[in-house]
Amino acid sequence: MNVALFFGGMEHSLYPDLFDECLNRVDGFLIIDTPLNRQAHAQVFNRYFPADVVKEALYIEPHLVGDMIQQIKQWQGEYNIVLSVNVTEEFLVSAAFCNDYFRFENPGVMAAKISSDKRIQRALMSEFSPKEYQCDTPSADIDFPVVVKPTDSHGGQGFTILSDEEAWQRYLPRLTENMVIEQYIQGVDSSVETLVVDGEVVFQGVTEEISLPAPLDFLEMGYYQPPLNFSEECVATLKDYTKTLVQRVQFRTGILHAEFRIRPDGRIFFIEFAARPPGDSVLAMYRHSTDASLEAQFLNVLQRETVNMPKAKRFAGQHFYTNLPSPLPDWLQSPYQNRNCYEDTEYRVPTRCLSARNSSGIQEFVQLTTKATRDRPESSADRQGFIIYTAPTHSDMQQLSRTIASTLHAKKGE
Structure with missing residues (x-):
């Protein structure tokens, strides 16, 4: 068997x-x-x-x-x-x-270990990374704000932003050796999903992240696949940086998920990587944008079969919501209303099992929880669910995204 x-x-x-x-x-x-x-x-x-x-x-x-x-x-x-x-x-x-x-077949122990330690990642990708500080760095030499994060954290867990010298002095007694202190970069986040066989990159895809305003910009509130607002040069640079990462961590075989932050002036900073598939619904969005399965290609890699992932045929977007408008607007009335398993002990239906869909409009409407949350989200636990939608052109995607975002991000009662 x-x-x-x-x-x-x-x-x-x-x-x-x-x-x-x-x-x-x-x-x-x-x-x-x-x-x-x-x-x-x-x-x-x-x-x-x-x-x-x-x-x-x-x-x-x-x-x-x-x-x-x-x-x-x-x-x-x-x-x-x-x-x-x-x-x-x-x-x-x-x-x-x-x-x-x-x-x-797997990424290898070295790559797995490095993906669990931000300090090692910073050492290997120093020229692409934010400026790092030590506990004994004089405050006069620090360009505030800075961010403090555990070396083994991921997904924005345990992050603290120190905006000035006063905050730095208050936080100093809590600093430990397993924390990274680095320049806080404001900008737009991106991820690069990379398939690798024996250290050779066989596929790369770039995803643009939608985040809350600072200081909660570590919290992903949605994605675009392919990117909606990146230049071709930016996409090419993100891919090049990730190829360098693959080489330096000696990633062997599997899928690598790397995250970057792009500053308003265009400079790209490496943030972290994981030696595993991306979370949220990034993989599902590739299926919606390409009509093909990145999961199947990942399994092909692990079984030494040919990888053939097509380019995007349309734009796919995802928006998380922290509260739903009531009553639901007409455009949210969708046959694809599924539930995720966590709070309601239900399951998330595989994307390919959804009914046939149009190339434009709402594709999935998933409720994660029915629990009330804060008006101002502070962690991924405050995300009540998400909507995935597609549009055939760049302008269509911009318009649909604005409509969805303005509705889902409205305050309660509006």
């Missing part, structure tokens, strides 16, 4: 199309995940997939690599593991160790 091994597999609602594509290649899944993720997501895993799709599962803390190896050895006596995929931060390094041990 052919199976796929998934580290962090109970997070399937983040990557529904990836699991769906896997079922075109395998008979089921072996899952390694944390006890916490089992508690949060196991009851809903089979709501979309067949009841027997998970053949076996191991719920374990990510640092217990030896126990994982023993379990995988046992599984190899019963199943033919044809590919291994990690989809979560928790298992980046431990999955790489296991995959190296069993010679499954």
